């Protein structure tokens with residue numbers, strides 16, 4: 001029996017009230033906090049770093065923080081995120097010179113490593129790394145922005161990764177990121193995904209300040 005987890009992406013949250021936004025989605029039933037780190041180099045956007053992660057921990061967030069690194073180089077920011085309270089740290093193999101070393105570094109820092117695959121990136125690197133990972137994250141949009149359209153061929157990729165995980169009897173989470181919402185989440189789950197990132201579907205749901213405004217959408221996911 002698989003456990004399904006909802007991971008709201010704070011990229012689409014109101015950053016002026018980030019602590020409250022995170023409290024509200026967790027109270028509404030979200031399981032983990034997806035934390036998008038963009039550097040205007042590896043991806044064409046600029047977001048948040050370890051300081052914000054640390055601030056969320058100090059605010060009292062105890063749910064796992066799922067740090068999605070879209071930065072290059074990768075290694076030198078990893079110890080900072082570990083100190084800031086990251087639970088998962090995932091990175092794109094294209095952004096690391098030495099993928100095995102980066103995975104080991106994340107583990108040595110006390111965090112759970114994951115690899116992220118862009119829509120068109122093949123899965124070959126999993127052949128020698130899957131048993132060292134806690135998470136595989138499949139991008140179902142090109143990284144850089146929230147609110148993009150789900151790329152359907154990624155479902156086929158999800159089925160492949162699920163098969164690899166199960167064939168090896170591993171306990172690796174399969175997460176998907178981009179364009180996920182109530183309209184397609186069932187289909188995504190049927191492809192073997194257990195952890196669902198949703199940014200605009202969650203935070204775009206309502207603009208008012210009712211603390212329960214996320215209950216309906218998270219309930220629908």
Ligand code: DX5
Pocket residue numbers: 009011012034036068141142143144145146147148177178179180197198199200201
């Ligand atoms: C995109 C980010 C996603 C993004 C998802 O580069 O990695 O986490 O916030 O947003 P939605 O759910 O709106 O596609």
Ligand code: ZN
Pocket residue numbers: 009034035036068177197
């Ligand atoms: Zn992400």
